[in-house]
Amino acid sequence: MARAAKTSASDVPEKTTRIQEINRRLILDAALDAFSTYGFRGTTIDQIAEKAGMSKPNLLYYFPRKQNIYVTLLEETLAEWLAPLADIDPDGDPIEQLRKYITLKINMSESHPEASRLFANEVLHGAPAISDFLSAHLKPLVDEKAAVIRRWVGEGKLAPVDPYHLIFMIWATTQHYADFDVQVRAIMGGQVGRPGFREQTAQAVLSIILNGIKPRG
Amino acid sequence: MARAAKTSASDVPEKTTRIQEINRRLILDAALDAFSTYGFRGTTIDQIAEKAGMSKPNLLYYFPRKQNIYVTLLEETLAEWLAPLADIDPDGDPIEQLRKYITLKINMSESHPEASRLFANEVLHGAPAISDFLSAHLKPLVDEKAAVIRRWVGEGKLAPVDPYHLIFMIWATTQHYADFDVQVRAIMGGQVGRPGFREQTAQAVLSIILNGIKPRG
């Protein structure tokens, strides 16, 4: 039953039964689909319940409030979403580390576009549900990695570049392919689905950004 | 100004009175604010009416459907939004043209963030109201400019780069500052509002992208 943190909803009660585990998963999967497509307001509980294959009251038995599902999803998603940034190795080769990071992000954008859209939608609307998280977790992590990049610049391993704007650029560019998928498809047509498209994208993005930050003679 | 496409709702009847002009403007301004913040579903007609300083039935006298306001707004916004792309001069200096384009987009992102968010939200949710427009107007324009960029590459004036991905990167990066404003603020704090922030942003973005696509010896 809902452990009712005041803002959060990620409640892992003392005991979690087998049925609970299964149904929570069903609900969250269905909800991710719906929320990422229609947004919070645009999604109805009935919709989620139907997709999850259960009645609305039953769904509400697991998540007493619509908001609970939403917040749980966001929290569950965010950790995974940020992991690649945390994995940047301060002692690695700068260009190699950033290449790895960008590649990972592009792959995630293709394999979990719903997660990207869920997050984009939330931030676009002012991040009402996760602004605390942004200050508490995202900022420190970004500050830490920005410091690493700044050091790399200082050591002459990268061209002089503002680390924050570099990180924003990487986020913006990679997530664009998930968040603006419809637009990308409208413009590039059938190419998008084709095998190799992701590689082509990665190649283009890496080429511009990495060349843009390579130390210049 | 929207010239009454058939699917569209922007109906400019033969005669437009002074009062009509004023009130339509009031409504559209109020609606842009609301829609860009809360999305289509999250915005109520009452909200818009209140912001516009009139009763709901009165608002509905000018726009019989909520959807009409929304579509009119999108159409009105899109032309303006795309203008800078159309202005890229095929005969100009490539780097100079792209510098101008990027700078313009960053300025727009700061001066009209609501427009950017309105559009982002629409596309994020699958562009139900404007997918026709994307195919009919956006694609041809992008194709045209992509051809120009491809020619520049062929002439050795730019490093080999996929023109479509370059355009996407410019869009993604510049609009990021409007669409993800909350996140940018959560990370960069007070700097964001400060005078000179836009210049700093422009400088960082231009530096990476332009260096990334300069022809390499």
Place this chain on the structure above:
DNA sequence: CAAAAACTTGACTACTTGGTCAAAATGCAG
């Protein structure tokens, strides 16, 4: 200035939707 046209609104309807509740069905420990 009088009539017509344009504009404005209070009150209302029909419908959607988040959430409740009490009772039934099912699962499970002893």
Place this chain on the structure above:
DNA sequence: CTGCATTTTGACCAAGTAGTCAAGTTTTTG
């Protein structure tokens, strides 16, 4: 198998919201 705990749901309610309507007010026009 029995009885308690967990799970499930049909029926319902209250709030919110898009859109209507008929009756009033203001503006325009001849």
